[in-house]
Structures are given as C-alpha cells and as structure tokens.
Amino acid sequence: MEADKNTVVPGRLAVDLCGLVLKNPVMTASGTFGYGEEYAPFCDLNRLGAIVVKGLSLEPRAGNPPPRIMETRCGMLNAVGLQNVGVRAFIAKKLPFLRQFNVAVIANIFGETIDEYRRVTEILTHAAGVNAIEVNISCPNVKKGGVAFGAHPDAAASVTEAVRGETDLPVIVKLTPNVTDITEIAQAVESAGADAVSLINTLTGMSVDIERRRPHLANVTGGLSGPAVKPVALRMVWQVIRSVKIPVIGIGGISTAADALEFLITGASAVQIGTANFIHPAATMEIIDGIEDYMIRHRIGCMQDLLGSLQTDG
C-alpha cells in the first residue's frame, strides 16, 4: 500500500543518537539558545530534538569584555568567552525550567583543566534531567582550556577519557575546525570513548574598524559563525563521517531546512542550529517543518532512509 504523502507518520523524524532517541534531528547549538527560557516565547521547546545549553563551567565565568560581537558578510564574529552561571546554578535555577518540557537536554561543558571537566561531568551526572554531555574542547575565545585541548589528538583524548570515566550518559565531543586535520582529532576522541562528535565550532576570525584603526572585538579575534561557514562545516562533517564509526552531529551555518538536509544526506545523524536562532527566533521550528515536508515530498518513511543517502561518483 502506498503511503498517503500527506500523512505524517508518527516518529518519521525520530533519530537514535548513541542510545538517545530524539523526536527529530534538530538541536540548538550551545551558546545560541541560552538555557532555553530565552526562546520559549517564540518556539515550542517540546518540538525540538534536543536543547544544547550554553557551555557550563565548574564556577561562574564573567566572560570577555565588550564589544563581543560583530556582524561580517554572511556571518558574525563572537568572543563571548564562555560567560555562564556555573554548573551548580544551572542545576538549581535553569534545569527545572527545561524539565517542564518534553525535550532532551544536552549539557555543554567546559573546563580550564581536565579535572574541571571531570568535576563538571560528575555534578551533571548526579543531577536528574540531563540526557547527554557535550564536551567543548573547541572554544577559540578563552585563554585557558577550550581549543588548547581540541587542537591536539592526545589532549582531546585525555579530556574525553576523563569525562567518559565519570558518566554513563552519552558523551558528545564538540570539535574545532581550526586544525590541520579534523579527522585525526575525531578518531582520537572516538578511541577515548566518545559516543558521538559534533562539528564544527566557530572558525577563528578577525575584523577591523578602519576609522578607529582598532579591532571590532575587544578580544581582537573571535569565532566566525553563520552561513559563511556552512560549506567548510559540511566538508569537515563529510570527512569525519568517513573516518569514524560513531555518529556525527553537523553544525555550522545551518539556517534553513535545505541546509540541514545537506548535512543529513551527507550522513550527519543530527544537526545543531546556531546563529540562525539570532536571525530568526523560530528558525528551528521552520527547519523541523521543512525537513518533514521534504520527507513527505520524497516519500521517505524514516530518517534512517535519509541519513547518509548521498550519492557520489567513484
């Protein structure tokens, strides 16, 4: 029997991400969706595949001085510097709000030392209501930690091992594109026990105010995100998919359902929406609808039939 193309198959968009079943593959990228509450007036949080919260550290962090952001052609630079409330305040004040919704909560974590990553993981694992950990070893805007761990396979593996040893929750490691060979890092974290990798974090960039002859950002450099980075992100996702067995989550400039579908067809198991939230607060809702419309139009019954369906010659 031919399926009515207008019938929405329950669970058509569901994906299994290292044991975590998501109702659809659309997540919010860390740092672009706050702790969920900021977007609740504009989005039905219940409809999201997952919410990845703003990066959490052991203690609250003030972040970098302003100016922190600058729009560039087809993108934006940011150097927020991981300002956050700290993991304990997140659990006490932010997590209860998120738990009201039927949505997976992924805690993005950051540390200046391996021990800090370990302790943040321990605290989150004992708090009810966190469904997975995303390990940020790729922030370009802080002096200690961050990309210092993400740029070297051994250091990336050490952080992954430390987090892995502390939790039974799925561990996703978020990778930086600011390396010569991202597959090397991906393989290192896979061997160290990561359940999935997410990529890419921002590309390090810079912008100058020619009238004042000063950098636009107080931090001088910042991370480039937005549509400008999408082809680079997609290329790296494609490379990593071919070099590891664990699921890959695609991130980078995804603004529309078509953008998301490029990553899914290439083989990403899920996608994260970042800068697009700033451009259009309901971007995630439109992307979910657009993926569903595409699947109905192409008579694709489940995500497994779509993911990695990319045809290449040779």
Add this chain to the structure above:
Amino acid sequence: MAEKPSIAIGQVMENRSVAPGHFLLTIRLPLSFATPIPGQFVMIRDPDRDEPLLPRPISVYGFQREDGHAILNLLCRVAGRGTSLFSRLNSGSTLTVLGPLGRGFTIDPDVRQILLVAGGVGAAPLAFLLQECVFSKPHSAKRQVTAYLGAGTAELLTGLNRFEGFCNLRTATDDGSCGYHGNVTEMLALDLGEYDAKSTLILACGPMAMIRSLDLLLRDTRIRCQVSLEERMACGVGACLGCVVAIKEGEGRNGYRRVCHDGPVFDIGEIHWNPPVEG
C-alpha cells in the same frame, strides 16, 4: 508588567527623513503585538534580504492602536549598514518585528519631578515615555516633566516636536544653533540645584560619553537616574551574551549584564566604567 513578546510581520506605512542621517519609520503591525513599555525596544529585519543577517535593535519612539492595527514608530539614526538599508525602505515594504524586548523605565510612585535627558536620537525612548506620561497615566498631573535635549546642531534635535508643548523644554547644541551652546549635561548642571533630590528622577538616553558625564555630575547628589544603553546585539532576547555591559554587583564584585534582557535601562550607579579585564 511587560507583555509577552512575539515575532510579527510589519508593513512600512511611511519612511521619512527627519534630519541628515535620521529617519522615522512608521510600521503597521497586527493588533496582537504587545504594548511596549517606554524604554523597551524591537529587533527589526528585512525578511526579503539575506544580508545583513542579524536584526537591528531600535527603541520604541511611539506606539498606538488604531483601525484594527498596532502602529509602531521608530526614530533611527543611520549607524551602519543595517540602518542605512532601513533608511531606504519604501512604504509597503515588509519587516519582521521582534518585540517588545528588554526592561523599560520604571517610575516610582514618590517621583514628583521627571527630568528627561537626551543626546541626539536618544530622544526617541524619552519621547515615547512622555507620550505615555501625558496621555495614559492618571496620576501624571501631579508630576512635572522637564526635557533637556542635546544634539550637534539644531536640525539634529530630532523628535523635538514630540516634546514641545507637552513638557518644560530646554535644548542644547554643540554649535549653539539652538538653545544652550554646549552639551546637554553642562546645561543640566546649571539647573540641577533647583530640583529636590528626593522626589526627582532623571531618565536618560544618549551616547556613552553623555551618560558617563551624567554619572560624574550626579555622583555627589542623591538624584535617582535611569539610563537606556545601546550596544550591538545579535539575538536581542538574552541568549547570545553579545551585548553586555559591565555592572557593579556589590561586595566589590563586577559582572557583565545583558543590555537586551537585563536592560536596556539600568540605574546609572550600576554601570562600571573601568571594569577589570579577566585574564
């Protein structure tokens, strides 16, 4: 209490140049758009353009409901590429309007004298506040309002017609072409002794240099002062942490607060002018 913000499609009814580099947008919105509190802002974006990417924050200059629509007025200064494109929008163009956003001005019941202090296009949110004071609030009769408006030249005193006749008005221009010859804070300094510190509230909006000199002027007084700040924003809703201002948090601690969500209106004493840079 602020009403819930929404994303609305607006239609430009009129786009008029009001001074060199300044324009007044009149936007028709669905009736469901929440009523802004003076000091709140909206994020506007041209949905027909891929670029610029980010919406731009503009404070509310006027808001009314008529003929089944909400009418939003935005007084803007051309500050960069985004606002430059807005200045050339034709009537009939559509804009996405996100808002109303942020924390507006709050006037305590014991306030008897309100001083509005504006620099340039900073007059916009104060004109909206004056409109609300004059036309909406039943107890406004008990309050005196005096506006101190400053700008570079007479023609840059934008929004002047929204103050004339509705409050006491003093103007200052850098070139002396209208009113006091000098900046608005100097002009205010001359009058400040006439006001009763306990019952006076200053509401201000303008360039950071003006706000900083206002802070210095008020430091030795007990006059309350709220300022509306401007900062580059990405999201406008508190998520991106891009628009922060350094704030004194007590016990010698400092922190960054979001202009979009914790402000844009802050007590002037909260602002930390020389915050230590974290290593």
